[in-house]
Amino acid sequence: MTKQDIQRIIDSSIKAIVRNRDSFVDFPESIEVEVPKRREFGDFSTNVALVIAKKLGRKPREVAEVLIQNFPKEADALFKKIEVAGAGFINFFLRDEVIIEKLKEINRLGGEFGKSDLGRGERVIVEFVSANPTGYLHIGHARNAAFGDSLSNILSAVGFDVTKEFYINDAGRQIELLGLSVYRRYQELFGFEVDMPEDGYYGDYIRELAEEVKEIKGDSLLGEEESRAVEFCKEYAKDRLLEEIKKDLAAFGVVFDSWYSEYNELHRPLNRFGGKSRIEFVMDKLRQAGAVEEREGALWFKASDFGDSQDWVIIRRDGSPTYFLSDIAYHYDKVERGFKRLINVWGADHHSHVSRLKASFKALGLDDSCLQVVLIQFVRLMSGGEEISMSKRAGSYVSMREVMEEVGRDVMRFFLVMRSSESHLDFDLDLAKKESSENPVYYIQYAHARIGSVFEKARERGLFPSDKHLNLLTLPEEIDIIKKLIAFPEIVKESALSLSPHKLAFYLQGLASDFHVYYNRTRIIVEDFALSSARLYFINCIKTVIKNGLGLLGVSAPERM
RNA sequence: GCGCCCAUAGCUCAGCUGGACAGAGCAACGGCCUUCUAAGCCGUGGGUCGGGGGUUCGAAUCCCUCUGGGCGCGCCA
Numbered sequence: 001m002t003k004q005d006i007q008r009i010i011d012s013s014i015k016a017i018v019r020n021r022d023s024f025v026d027f028p029e030s031i032e033v034e035v036p037k038r039r040e041f042g043d044f045s046t047n048v049a050l051v052i053a054k055k056l057g058r059k060p061r062e063v064a065e066v067l068i069q070n071f072p073k074e075a076d077a078l079f080k081k082i083e084v085a086g087a088g089f090i091n092f093f094l095r096d097e098v099i100i101e102k103l104k105e106i107n108r109l110g111g112e113f114g115k116s117d118l119g120r121g122e123r124v125i126v127e128f129v130s131a132n133p134t135g136y137l138h139i140g141h142a143r144n145a146a147f148g149d150s151l152s153n154i155l156s157a158v159g160f161d162v163t164k165e166f167y168i169n170d171a172g173r174q175i176e177l178l179g180l181s182v183y184r185r186y187q188e189l190f191g192f193e194v195d196m197p198e199d200g201y202y203g204d205y206i207r208e209l210a211e212e213v214k215e216i217k218g219d220s221l222l223g224e225e226e227s228r229a230v231e232f233c234k235e236y237a238k239d240r241l242l243e244e245i246k247k248d249l250a251a252f253g254v255v256f257d258s259w260y261s262e263y264n265e266l267h268r269p270l271n272r273f274g275g276k277s278r279i280e281f282v283m284d285k286l287r288q289a290g291a292v293e294e295r296e297g298a299l300w301f302k303a304s305d306f307g308d309s310q311d312w313v314i315i316r317r318d319g320s321p322t323y324f325l326s327d328i329a330y331h332y333d334k335v336e337r338g339f340k341r342l343i344n345v346w347g348a349d350h351h352s353h354v355s356r357l358k359a360s361f362k363a364l365g366l367d368d369s370c371l372q373v374v375l376i377q378f379v380r381l382m383s384g385g386e387e388i389s390m391s392k393r394a395g396s397y398v399s400m401r402e403v404m405e406e407v408g409r410d411v412m413r414f415f416l417v418m419r420s421s422e423s424h425l426d427f428d429l430d431l432a433k434k435e436s437s438e439n440p441v442y443y444i445q446y447a448h449a450r451i452g453s454v455f456e457k458a459r460e461r462g463l464f465p466s467d468k469h470l471n472l473l474t475l476p477e478e479i480d481i482i483k484k485l486i487a488f489p490e491i492v493k494e495s496a497l498s499l500s501p502h503k504l505a506f507y508l509q510g511l512a513s514d515f516h517v518y519y520n521r522t523r524i525i526v527e528d529f530a531l532s533s534a535r536l537y538f539i540n541c542i543k544t545v546i547k548n549g550l551g552l553l554g555v556s557a558p559e560r561m
Numbered sequence: 562g563c564g565c566c567c568a569u570a571g572c573u574c575a576g577c578u579g580g581a582c583a584g585a586g587c588a589a590c591g592g593c594c595u596u597c598u599a600a601g602c603c604g605u606g607g608g609u610c611g612g613g614g615g616u617u618c619g620a621a622u623c624c625c626u627c628u629g630g631g632c633g634c635g636c637c638a
Contacts, residue, residue: 034580036581037576037581037584038581038582041581045580045581047580047581050580050618050619053618060618085581086580086581087580087581087618087619088618089580089581132638134638169638172637172638173637173638174637174638175638177637199637296636297636298636299636300636309563309564309634310634312635312636313635313636314636315636316636317636318636320636322635322636322637322638323637323638324638347632348565348566348631348632348633349632349633350632350633350638351564351565351566351632351633352564352565352632352633352634353633354565355564355565375565375566375632377566377567377631377632378631378632382573385572418574418575419573419574419575420574420575422566422567423566423567423574423575424566424567424631425573425574426572426573426574428573428587431573431587434600439600440586440587442600443586443600443601445600446598446600446601447601449598449600450597450598450600450601453597453598454597454598455597456597457597458597461597498578502574502575503575506574506575506576506585509585509586510585513585513586516601516602517601517602517603519597519601519602520593520599520601520602520603521602521603523596523597524597525597560598561598561600
């Protein structure tokens with residue numbers, strides 16, 4: 001019996017009643033049923049009476065009374081009480097037996113509990129991280145990774161067919177600058193005085209890469225034509241950095257289904273386009289659509305014709321395509337590959353790219369509503385109440401790897417998804433390092449481990465969980481917690497639909513808290529054999545939900561701490 | 562100047578597809594370990610939901626405006 005089931009019953013009953021008496025009333029398509037915040041308002045609540053009272057010309061409370069009096073008899077099996085409250089809300093109170101019965105379902109489903117078929121197998125591509133292979137990942141990338149991966153898990157759990165993809169910007173100016181920066185440092189190693197490129201990369205890792213190039217090539221690059229030498233440095237540095245990026249992500253528990261190379265997929269000539277590259281192919285389509293225009297020697301996409309605030313250059317005066325054109329081609333390809341929903345996880349600094357990319361969808365005759373962009377706000381690393389400042393270009397930043405080594409993967413992943421993506425996030429290093437209740441991750445994991453430990457004790461005494469005497473679970477806390485457990489699939493769905501993993505994080509904190517309170521107040525293992533078995537069965541369900549929930553966030557659920 | 566995001570308890574943040582006295586964690590203060598892990602629990606104090614208008618039976622939630630922050634407005638990505 002999920003919220004939907006309840007909703008259906010309430011919905012159809014109320015509609016039947018209203019249709020009988022006032023068939024002329026223009027009735028809302030669906031009755032809103034919600035779970036009230038406050039316990040005394042019941043397990044479910046609806047505001048129908050308030051909504052239709054005006055149309056009927058009667059007072060909301062009167063309408064509510066009539067509805068209740070005419071509620072079908074079969075509802076008796078489900079509800080112990082249905083009442084009018086407040087301005088005219090109708091509150092429904094479930095029977096305890098109905099609630100307790102649900103434990104069996106949780107137990108039966110185990111690791112599957114929480115899953116649903118909401119997505120009906122629809123193909124979704126979640127593109128995230130997509131960091132340029134021009135440096136190491138930092139805490140911002142880590143937030144993007146934690147978010148994208150958790151969201152992907154959640155979408156899979158609710159029945160979407162999810163592909164996780166990393167788009168590699170391995171073409172273009174930034175990569176060129178990377179190659180040049182490494183080459184200059186390489187020259188430096190041989191005692192040459194060099195000018196670093198103005199927009200180049202200055203981190204220590206550039207020097208390290210130059211050292212590696214020296215080990216491989218000796219001084220032979222010095223004799224080469226510069227463009228060839230830079231080309232070598234570029235390829236080498238890019239591949240090495242990508243390797244490091246993959247290593248960091250793997251250590252973070254993030255595994256991509258697909259690594260999409262801008263160069264290979266978009267810039268290289270492909271047979272299926274008659275020897276044209278995908279970029280050229282899409283370029284032609286834009287031209288055919290009359291969406292481009294030559295101005296000042298460059299080629300512009302007329303985004304302002306398609307809802308954006310301005311036009312954008314897609315082919316520079318020197319004939320090279322901009323990043324934006326690659327992006328158009330890339331997203332066109334996503335649609336061509338058959339994805340029905342495109343979710344992009346971007347840094348908030350890219351927000352202006354949303355409207356121009358949507359404009360390109362329109363120009364290409366695609367439905368832009370399939371594209372959802374989540375903008376992730378910035379992370380501030382805090383230590384001792386001070387912000388640790390970072391600059392990627394200058395190379396002065398704390399890497400994702402360093403933070404992970406310091407606080408561990410579980411803490412880092414949880415911290416990075418426990419806030420709404422649109423909120424700036426202060427990552428408190430001091431708190432993250434604490435192994436105590438102040439740290440929400442340990443708090444939740446501890447609840448799980450505690451249950452594991454109770455089971456160990458129970459086994460020693462020959463006690464095992466059983467569903468034979470669940471009717472002995474009569475404490476109000478027990479009923480309340482079971483209700484919360486039942487709501488878990490609903491929470492997962494909400495997190496999926498609103499693209500908000502943090503909702504799951506909050507839910508788990510609440511559940512862990514409820515358990516700790518219960519644990520402190522109630523002994524699981526008691527003299528009464530039957531009661532013990534019922535309570536063991538009950539807390540095992542809590543354990544299942546915590547484990548499933550943490551799993552979706554990429555956080556482990558240890559048996560022992 | 563234009564566009565987007567944000568503003569809720571001392572701090573960090575939920576709540577914002579409108580609903581029934583505004584929540585959590587941390588910090589502060591006072592308690593609880595011979596009994597299943599005290600990485601825990603109990604209690605206390607703490608808020609003009611940035612200001613002002615509007616829509617509504619009802620606004621932290623929607624609209625307008627002002628103020629204060631962040632980001633963007635490249636032939637960089």
